[in-house]
Amino acid sequence: MDEEALIRAAQAGDHDAFERLVRTYDQSVLRLAMNLLRSPEDAYDIYQEAFLRVYKNLQNFRFDCSFHTWLYRIVTNLCLDHMRKRKVRRTESTVVETGAGTVDLLDSVAEERAHGDPQRALLSRELKGKIEETLGGMTARERMVFEMRHYQGMRLRAIGEVLGTTEEAAKNCLFRATQKMRSALGAFV
Amino acid sequence: MNCETAKEQLVLLAYGELTFDEEELLEQHLDGCADCRADRVKLERVAGLLAENEPEVPAGLLLRCRRDLSERVDADRSESRGWLSPGGLWRRWVINPPLWLRPLGAAAMLAVGFLGARLLPTDSPALARMGVPQDQPALVSRVRLVNPDDSGRVRVLYDEIRQRELTGDLDDAQIRRLLLAAAKDPADPGIRVDSINLLKQQCANDSVRKALLNALRSDSNAGVRLKALEGLATFACDPETRKVLAQVVLTDDNPGVRTQAIDLLVQNKQPEVAGVLQELLRREENNYVRSRSQKALSEMKASIGTF
Numbered sequence: 001m002d003e004e005a006l007i008r009a010a011q012a013g014d015h016d017a018f019e020r021l022v023r024t025y026d027q028s029v030l031r032l033a034m035n036l037l038r039s040p041e042d043a044y045d046i047y048q049e050a051f052l053r054v055y056k057n058l059q060n061f062r063f064d065c066s067f068h069t070w071l072y073r074i075v076t077n078l079c080l081d082h083m084r085k086r087k088v089r090r091t092e093s094t095v096v097e098t099g100a101g102t103v104d105l106l107d108s109v110a111e112e113r114a115h116g117d118p119q120r121a122l123l124s125r126e127l128k129g130k131i132e133e134t135l136g137g138m139t140a141r142e143r144m145v146f147e148m149r150h151y152q153g154m155r156l157r158a159i160g161e162v163l164g165t166t167e168e169a170a171k172n173c174l175f176r177a178t179q180k181m182r183s184a185l186g187a188f189v
Numbered sequence: 190m191n192c193e194t195a196k197e198q199l200v201l202l203a204y205g206e207l208t209f210d211e212e213e214l215l216e217q218h219l220d221g222c223a224d225c226r227a228d229r230v231k232l233e234r235v236a237g238l239l240a241e242n243e244p245e246v247p248a249g250l251l252l253r254c255r256r257d258l259s260e261r262v263d264a265d266r267s268e269s270r271g272w273l274s275p276g277g278l279w280r281r282w283v284i285n286p287p288l289w290l291r292p293l294g295a296a297a298m299l300a301v302g303f304l305g306a307r308l309l310p311t312d313s314p315a316l317a318r319m320g321v322p323q324d325q326p327a328l329v330s331r332v333r334l335v336n337p338d339d340s341g342r343v344r345v346l347y348d349e350i351r352q353r354e355l356t357g358d359l360d361d362a363q364i365r366r367l368l369l370a371a372a373k374d375p376a377d378p379g380i381r382v383d384s385i386n387l388l389k390q391q392c393a394n395d396s397v398r399k400a401l402l403n404a405l406r407s408d409s410n411a412g413v414r415l416k417a418l419e420g421l422a423t424f425a426c427d428p429e430t431r432k433v434l435a436q437v438v439l440t441d442d443n444p445g446v447r448t449q450a451i452d453l454l455v456q457n458k459q460p461e462v463a464g465v466l467q468e469l470l471r472r473e474e475n476n477y478v479r480s481r482s483q484k485a486l487s488e489m490k491a492s493i494g495t496f
Binding site: 015018019022023026027030031034035038040043044047048051052055056124127128131149150151155156171174175178179181182185186188189 | 197200201204206231232234235236238239242243244246247250251253254255257258259261262265266
């Protein structure tokens with residue numbers, strides 16, 4: 001069944017079709033939310049909220065844009081709201097919340113020391129911290145564009161459609177974000 | 190093209206966002222500019238570092254998201270059917286009626302019961318054959334139609350539920366069919382645990398094994414999934430079972446289930462098991478599950494990471 005048929009079936013109340021639709025996109029939605037919010041619990045919340053909104057509003061989807069664009073608009077808006085509310089923590093950027101409580105991402109690196117090269121582990125620890133810090137220093141839009149282009153492999157035109165902006169504006173965001181990352185990681189390359 | 194434009198376009202080149210002509214112009218500039226060539230290399234290295242340090246989605250998170258979404262969608266669906274739908278009417282007026290309606294409801298149920306008892310012959314051979322205790326009244330599950338006529342009589346069309354009791358061996362096909370249905374009963378995890386616990390003795394049967402695999406893969410209750418794992422222990426070499434075990438090791442949100450699945454998976458130390466465990470180690474947060482995987486890998490003389 002192609003995507004349009006799947007959407008129409010889901011609109012007609014076919015639960016299996018809705019589930020298949022969710023499973024087509026949910027891994028990349030979860031990864032995007034996880035990358036943007038750096039917290040499994042926040043990513044979980046975004047996942048639930050986004051797909052519940054899709055479920056409740058699917059009847060209103062009129063194929064004016066691709067389903068992917070529509071879904072990503074919902075997800076990115078939720079993430080933007082979340083990031084604005086939380087004002088992305090910049091000072092404790094390696095600390096994330098997990099199901100088992102608050103965890104420092106750098107702790108997992110320490111574990112590698114026992115098995116690998118301590119110097120390499122230390123470098124990796126510093127690098128992770130630097131990446132977190134730089135991502136925290138980007139504006140929400142820069143970060144959004146950077147994540148969607150770098151990790152999700154989306155074209156700038158599609159990113160522009162999702163964020164309700166032009167391809168040119170998305171390009172500028174990507175350029176600024178990459179520049180920040182390049183300057184921050186200069187010592188590591 | 191000057192260096193400033195080239196540096197700007199290098200970013201777009203790295204992401205494949207330049208047109209053929211733009212790329213051509215940039216390549217020409219790079220041929221003659223060592224600075225920009227160095228910048229390109231640097232950019233590629235940064236991209237490499239970022240790829241290596243992308244945060245992992247924790248094991249089990251996707252599965253938890255899917256399960257909970259499914260439950261919330263189901264809840265939303267039954268709620269949105271509204272009180273005008275037959276199900277909504279049933280809940281609102283029969284299961285949880287307003288207080289003022291309760292005495293009336295009780296009287297109506299009595300009347301329906303009385304009417305039913307009058308209409309059904311108590312010595313019906315059909316009932317005896319079905320094993321229905323003849324003195325047990327039926328429960329009215331749903332009134333389909335209430336139709337008064339001019340003479341003051343009312344015609345009521347209703348569905349009824351009868352409790353039946355069936356006793357038999359586990360080999361009995363009817364018992365097995367009921368257990369298979371109970372193993373999927375979404376309302377009662379306790380019944381599912383009991384059913385799976387009984388069914389696991391019949392794991393040689395294909396439909397039973399499929400039910401256990403299905404429970405292991407998708408039941409929302411960890412207790413049910415653990416029971417299914419126990420049942421599948423004797424089939425740890427079966428390719429389909431191994432496929433599901435590998436999936437469970439990497440995606441189940443319960444550390445106990447993941448640990449048990451690892452134990453079954455490593456009973457047969459095929460090469461792909463090492464790959465699954467190495468992948469698990471990359472994303473696993475639970476120390477016990479990590480140490481269990483490391484131990485299994487060292488028993489298999491496999492490295493704990495992929496290089």
